[in-house]
Amino acid sequence: MTLGTNKTQELRRKAAKLNEQFAGLNARQILSRVINGGVAGRAAVLSSFGAEAAVLLKLVAEKNPATPVVFLDTRKHFPETLAYVENLTDALGLTTLVRARPSYGQLAVSDPDGNRHATDPDRCCYARKTLPMISTLRNFDCVLTGRKRHQTDDRAQMDVVEVQESWLSINPLADWSLDEVRAYAREMALPAHPLVSQGFQSIGCQPCTQPSEDYRAGRWAGSDKTECGIHITKDGKVRRIGANTNG
Numbered sequence: 001m002t003l004g005t006n007k008t009q010e011l012r013r014k015a016a017k018l019n020e021q022f023a024g025l026n027a028r029q030i031l032s033r034v035i036n037g038g039v040a041g042r043a044a045v046l047s048s049f050g051a052e053a054a055v056l057l058k059l060v061a062e063k064n065p066a067t068p069v070v071f072l073d074t075r076k077h078f079p080e081t082l083a084y085v086e087n088l089t090d091a092l093g094l095t096t097l098v099r100a101r102p103s104y105g106q107l108a109v110s111d112p113d114g115n116r117h118a119t120d121p122d123r124c125c126y127a128r129k130t131l132p133m134i135s136t137l138r139n140f141d142c143v144l145t146g147r148k149r150h151q152t153d154d155r156a157q158m159d160v161v162e163v164q165e166s167w168l169s170i171n172p173l174a175d176w177s178l179d180e181v182r183a184y185a186r187e188m189a190l191p192a193h194p195l196v197s198q199g200f201q202s203i204g205c206q207p208c209t210q211p212s213e214d215y216r217a218g219r220w221a222g223s224d225k226t227e228c229g230i231h232i233t234k235d236g237k238v239r240r241i242g243a244n245t246n247g
């Protein structure tokens with residue numbers, strides 16, 4: 001989808017204004033303004049239901065448990081992740097789960113033998129994550145994410161509020177360290193993803209995730225790929241590796 005220049009400029013102005021408003025605020029204060037105050041319009045939260053997902057979902061549930069929670073179901077997740085989606089939303093009292101999935105018709109064209117992850121992971125992510133995500137999130141004005149600056153080099157400089165396609169991406173946990181995330185999860189006794197106890201530190205699709213002592217080294221091991229192709233670049237475009245990048 002290509003946004004008009006005026007719409008893109010309007011979103012960028014709005015993001016800049018919100019970044020000013022959110023400067024110095026903590027995650028709960030930002031979530032209050034977004035979820036309860038509606039300062040960025042219709043809000044959803046995007047969750048991977050991975051190893052750290054419970055923290056943002058707990059904070060969101062405290063503000064409004066009916067906030068739509070979008071789960072990108074690539075149809076390649078671990079069975080443990082699919083069970084965790086159900087268990088965690090129940091435990092937190094979240095009432096509006098939205099599954100964004102690639103259709104079987106789309107997959108018959110883009111990944112007919114189900115092995116695209118091995119031959120072209122960027123195109124696999126594009127078909128299984130990017131396209132379903134855009135189709136679902138275009139219905140919202142802003143999307144809350146659990147992205148943090150410590151996670152990858154690409155994220156080190158990210159703003160709390162960014163422009164992505166036709167919506168704002170809001171990262172209230174941007175400055176949380178891994179230790180802070182884990183300490184909060186312990187303090188709140190949040191249900192852990194069942195694979196964490198088996199040595200998984202960052203959990204995505206089953207074919208592309210393995211146990212690792214090093215954070216993130218367990219994702220796309222053996223390649224330099226660090227992002228799914230579903231997040232944005234500094235110029236406000238969705239990163240669509242292996243596809244048209246003009247948004």
Ligand code: SF4
Pocket residue numbers: 074076116117120121122124125126128129204205206207208228
């Ligand atoms: S993480 Fe792996 S299986 Fe999942 S969409 Fe990307 S390449 Fe495909």
